[in-house]
Amino acid sequence: MYKNKLRTFDIVILVLGGLVLLFIISPLLSMFLATTPLQLFETSKDPEVQDSIWLTLKVSFLATLFFAIGAIPLSYFLARIDFRFKNIVNGIIDLPIVIPHSAAGIAILGFISRDSVLGKLASSVGLNFVGHPIGIALAMAFVSIPFLINAARDGFENVPVRFEKTALNLGVSPMKVFFTISLPLAWKNILSGLIMMFARGLSEFGAVIIVAYHPMVTPVLIYERFGAFGLKYARPVSVVFIIVCLVFFIFLRTLAKEKKSGNA
């Protein structure tokens, strides 16, 4: 009796779960199927598409690297030091995830426009962040940095403090202990956070379009093609971009796994 009930329950779970999976797969699959190999070939040869994909990859990658320099020490600090308003700080870090990205774009624009302190500072050296890859990088980083900070903080929290104290006790300075014990032991989580931040940066549209319509990152290009020429023209670019993203994602994941098995 119980066995039969469990079976019915299993079937319900399978059907419901299957529907959700189908919901994720079908739009993507139909988009792939609706695009002919010739369209894909033509699109991937289009210099505008190539430039935009290259720009998107480059800017997201550099933004991730640049902000990691500050985000990783911040994560370490949050993992190790208890202070009064720590929960508030942790909440602030999650803010970019919960606020609408167009609103985030408006905030970033206000922050870097010519009227702002940063904008004025940039102008003094002949730079204008608005409509500039640096502006795009800032918008990408703003919405994606929580992924890195949270992953790295979890990673550092998993490193036993005892290891660090032992290393210090062996006469090694705190800085060297950080680089030789804490960072390598938390590296798996940090790398995963870096990949997530990079991937999230690649796909950012809402914040980026407000800061910079040109130069055009691929999500903006897809939107522009859709607006100007319709679904038929936006689809091949989307497919090409998804393929590129997937290739990068799989490549980085494999790299991370190899690094892990190399360490073990």
Next chain:
Amino acid sequence: MLKLVDISIKLGDFQLKDVNLELNKGDYYVLLGKSGVGKTVLLEIIAGMIKQDSGTVYLNDEDITNKKIHNRKVGIVFQDHSIFPHLTVKQNIAYSFKAKNIAKSEQERLVNQYAELTKVTHLLDRNTQKLSGGELQRVALARMLVSKPDCLLLDEPLASLDVQLQGGLRVLLRQINQSGVTILHVTHNYEEAIALSNKVAVMHEGAIIQKGTTKDVFQKPFNEFVANFTGIKNFFTAVFSPINTARINGKFEINVSNNEQIKRGKIIIRGEEIILSNSKIESSATNNFKGVIKQIIPYMMNYEVIIDIGIELSVVISQSSLQRFNFQVGTEAWVSFKATAIKVLA
């Protein structure tokens, strides 16, 4: 060398109260106490990992109370070994070189020297994940010794090892001490104190209640707690030759069961295991000696009889036995105990 003055700390319900301790160069000092009494906290205070509420730590007459961990020169080896899992055995042992400017060849020489001492040479290129508890403990010791601390702090170094490995590690710890390293070793096991230390402090409820030479603390316990906790008065340094005979002071011979075939060590005979009688008794016990009763000390439930049979032995008997056999100070009596009742420590 290492001196603790009035160290106090309160951590929740637990506290250390005015702990004073002094180690001279070359001492093997054992801090004996039950689990949770604050022994590890004291070691962490000495190493600078926890800040005490009050009190001063001196090392070589220098006040190191406010020195950072990495500048203290006291090396701590934790019970859980704390071996870095992402480094090989060799990289673990060589870790302290990151703080020093030493030529590669010299680094190699030192790593090999201490790997040899701690018998881990064959493990040098191995990862640490699959090492046994005993191997990890040896690697942790090698890593610490390479850094040449002025004083070595050991936190229950034998607790996680099986009996066979304990013997081997005790020999190593003694060797390390004899090479001139001052050691402060905390444990709950009085056998370790007898086997290794020249000085002992007994800790109870966050305070040191007795300290002194190992002989004094064990043979003249300050109060009943120390007596119960240490519990052992008959321990002797012995040479085993032939292998099942313990020769004490070069002459007195006792039959023992020396399963580990060691040549030199300590023996322990529990007072409760010794039979006291007016005349020689026939039994399977191979150790039978005549002696003179030197002292009879009443305890709450029992009596302790000190008898001189060439060495002084402490025998525990009940009140009814004392009355029945009418043992008295100055009279002769026989002691009898089995070879297998004697614990042999490497």
